Amino acid sequence: MGIARVNARRSALGRMGHPSGKSRVTSTPGPLVEIGSLLGGLLAWELLGRVLGLSWLPPFSACVGALIDLINQGLILAQLADSVQALAIGFAAALLASFVIAFLMAEFELVDLAIGPYIYAFFLLPSIALVPVFLAVFGIGDLTRLAVIFVYCFFYMALNFHTAFLERDSALMEMAESFQASRWQRTRYVVVPMALPLVLATIRVGLSRAVKGMINGEQFIAIYGLGGLIETFGGEFAAVKVFAVILVVVALALVLDVLMRLLDARWTRWAAA
């Protein structure tokens, strides 16, 4: 249950919008250290890039310059929109499916016994191993990309949601029963709220896995989206452009992560220490 909050407290980004943000935690030099470390890393990248002059390590400033050029040429934003759209569809489908399946597994032991092993087996399997299968089934197209995004996050989320829904406080369930709560009401008012912190933490990690799936899938197909761009520029040995696209991917993942943390802080206010 505490996973989300432990992680949230660990970094300055996580503290944004978190109720404990006003506590003494913020008065420690934590955020300064993090920002300082980040700037130091970029500076080191810049210097190494300039001094070493390696073709695979262009300086940071060159990458930013290339990114601006690519944006001006209209290459980035269109592909970013394309990627985000696929991410939204693939992730939404995985979220819905994993939520429903995990819920059924937690409610009905038969469902758990019947499909639990499959979920677990596919969770253990590196998702990328499935990409050739999808290529064979769906061909080089959007469905393959969506399928890759789906498997990258679906099994992980289904397993975690299942754990979350099994976390039943027997005292609270009994209390609800004493007020004649129906099975549905016990689920609605006790099981789901109880599961919420772990559900949100899972969605956050699931989303980052979906981003990985999106890029990996696009690299395989090599036509679409940001992953397609990385693959294209990689083929041209244009390291500076590859890094430029990677900057966009990192920014996308960070924005999604911060949004999820804000949501988490808002919805699990009751549990904040």
Added chain:
Amino acid sequence: MITVTGLNKTFASKVGGVPVLRDVSFEVRDNEFVSILGPSGCGKTTLLRILAGLVDHDGGSIQVEGKEVSGPGPDRAVVFQHFSLLPWMSVLDNIGFGLRLRGVPKAMWSKQALQLAQLVGLQGFENFFPRQLSGGMQQRVGLARALAVEPAILLMDEPFAALDEQTRLLMQEELLRITQEAHKTIVFVTHSMEEALLLSDRVLLLTGHPGVVQEYLEVPFDRPRDRSITTSLEFQRLREHLWEQLRRTQTRDAVDSSDVVA
């Protein structure tokens, strides 16, 4: 009116059945305050949970207003030892929980919850989360939540046992005050002789393993009561009497179990 006749309860376990209650019979009159008093392990909480319909019984009968108890019902509400508040709900939402489950519209249940918050002394804390409250305040919420569904019978399972001494004394006085205003039939489980005598009209003394009814004692103090009765000679005499009963059975149990060991 609650009528319990020849109640038996045995818990299943790997080494066979563990008898918890044997041939328990008593009745509780309308608007009466009855304490079930006994040492740990005498089955008093199990008895309360059976009354609440949360646990089945094996033999005998329990009737509330002439109807056999077969599960939780709207005529009974429970106040739990460890409060059992929903941590993600505000004080107001917790108080209104039972009403909400019954499909009462929000405007109505929140109005009732506000009034009850006032009754139990929680005004100003309606929007707090349970973790922001002290134990005593959390149990006030638990009490208000039970009162909100307007049950004829209030079942209280050692409601003040998890509180510190001062808070417990205060809550006892609060309960005396509140029950004065809201006429309820109350069954109150406790292991404290003082608490039982201070609050109750009758004390059901439960002893032994399995628990049997040792005595059903009348407490002859007039209402409204306050703590001053505890210093009276009559109170001391009743307390002494209860202690004699408890000591006798406790000692007998201790001898029994040492026999088993030997």
